Amino acid sequence: xxxxxxxxxWVICKSGTSVKIECRSLxxxxxxxxxxxxxxxxxxxxxxxxxxxxxxTYEQGVEKDKFLINHASLTLSTLTVxxxxxxxxxxxxxxxxxxxxxxxxxxxxxxxxxL
Amino acid sequence: LAKTTQPxxxxxxxxxxxxxxxxHNNIATNDYITWYQQFPSQGPRFIIQGYKTKVTNxxxxxxxxxxxxxxxxxxxxxxxxxxxxxxxLVGDNNNDMRFGAxxxxxxxx
Numbered sequence: 001x002x003x004x005x006x007x008x009x010w011v012i013c014k015s016g017t018s019v020k021i022e023c024r025s026l027x028x029x030x031x032x033x034x035x036x037x038x039x040x041x042x043x044x045x046x047x048x049x050x051x052x053x054x055x056x057t058y059e060q061g062v063e064k065d066k067f068l069i070n071h072a073s074l075t076l077s078t079l080t081v082x083x084x085x086x087x088x089x090x091x092x093x094x095x096x097x098x099x100x101x102x103x104x105x106x107x108x109x110x111x112x113x114x115l
Numbered sequence: 116l117a118k119t120t121q122p123x124x125x126x127x128x129x130x131x132x133x134x135x136x137x138x139h140n141n142i143a144t145n146d147y148i149t150w151y152q153q154f155p156s157q158g159p160r161f162i163i164q165g166y167k168t169k170v171t172n173x174x175x176x177x178x179x180x181x182x183x184x185x186x187x188x189x190x191x192x193x194x195x196x197x198x199x200x201x202x203x204l205v206g207d208n209n210n211d212m213r214f215g216a217x218x219x220x221x222x223x224x
Binding site: 093104 | 161214216
C-alpha cells in the first residue's frame with residue numbers, strides 16, 4: 001500500500017497564532033512531498049514541492065515566510081502557517097511520492113479555521 | 116496553468132458506464148496521465164495511471180489514443196457512491212502536477 005496521514009485532521013486557532021500540520025508517509029519512503037490548498041468548491045492549488053533534505057520550491061504567489069515547509073526525513077514533512085489570519089482558513093492537503101515514480105498519494109487533508 | 120481540460124460536470128444513473136474525457140494537447144513526451152477521485156473534505160484518491168494505449172484495473176479503465184492529446188476514464192456500472200469530483204493530471208516524475216477544475220460526476224438513482 002501507499003498510505004499518507006496528516007495531523008491534525010482539523011484545527012481552530014486565533015488570528016495571529018501559528019499552526020503546524022504534519023504529513024507522514026506510513027509505509028513507504030517519500031522523496032518528494034507536495035502541499036496543496038483547497039478552498040470550498042474549488043480545485044486543489046499547489047503551494048510547494050519539497051524534496052527530502054532540500055529547501056522547498058514554492059509556487060508563484062505563495063509566501064515562503066508565511067508557509068514554512070520542512071521535509072527533514074523520508075517519511076515526514078511539516079507545513080507551518082505562521083501568524084495565521086482568517087483568509088488562511090482552508091483545507092490543506094499533502095501528497096507524497098516514491099523516488100522515480102509518477103504517482104502521488106494524498107493525505108486525508110487538514111481543515112484549518114482561523115478566527 | 117493546468118495542462119488539462121475536462122467537462123465541468125456530468126450526470127449519470129446507477130448501473131451505467133461513465134466516460135470522462137480529458138484534453139491535454141501539450142502533453143510532453145515523458146508525461147504520464149493520472150486520474151484521481153475526490154469526495155468532499157477528503158484528499159484525492161488514486162484511480163488509475165497510464166502512458167499510452169489502454170490500462171485497466173479493478174475499478175476503471177483508461178483509454179489513451181496514439182497521439183496522447185486526450186484520455187478517457189471509463190467507470191463501469193457506476194453506483195451512487197461514485198458521485199465525486201474526478202481530476203485528470205499529466206506530469207513527469209511528479210513535477211508540475213497541477214490540478215485543473217475537475218469533473219463533478221453526479222450519479223442518480
